[in-house]
Amino acid sequence: MGSLPFGKRRWGARSPGEGGFSLFELIVVLALAGIFVVLVLPSFSGTLESARLRAGAADIRTTLSRARTLAAFEGRERTVSFDLERGVYGIPGENEMRLPEGIRVLAARVGETTTEDGSARVRFYPDGSAEEAELIVVSESGGRLRVTVDPLTGIAEAGA
Secondary structure, eight states: OOSTTTOOTTOOOOOOOOOOOOOHHHHHHHHHHHHHHHHHHHHHHHHHHHHHHHHHHHHHHHHHHHHHHHHHHHTSSSSEEEEEEEEEEETTSSSEEEEETEEEEEEEEETEEEEESEEEEEEOOOOBBBBEEEEEETTTTTTTEEEEOOTTTTOOEEEO
């Protein structure tokens, strides 16, 4: 009575070489996965911040380009206003834009005037020209991009 019929065995009993994982193997795999997460997560946060910085600079460039287009289309001067302390900017009379979290305009140079706090305003003229401008957009980790406006063409560019 001590043995089970051929091919039958008790529930949960395994014979050697049968499939499955031991508790030790599961612990090792979980430990390796934990180490992987600890090593990889910081690089993802840097990647996300870099993406926010690029997106912020691109949004500013797009708003500047829109103001140039509106000035030419409407035949009148248009401006883009920046509030450096609050991180907001926009074309007066349109929606105010906000920079992504952790991104700010460090300094704005319009013509010969440089501002590091307060506000700045970039003017675009009906002939397609604009005030020369340079905005330094930075992230909390020290990333930095420049957004420039060419005074002759009024074209805005974003880059390093």
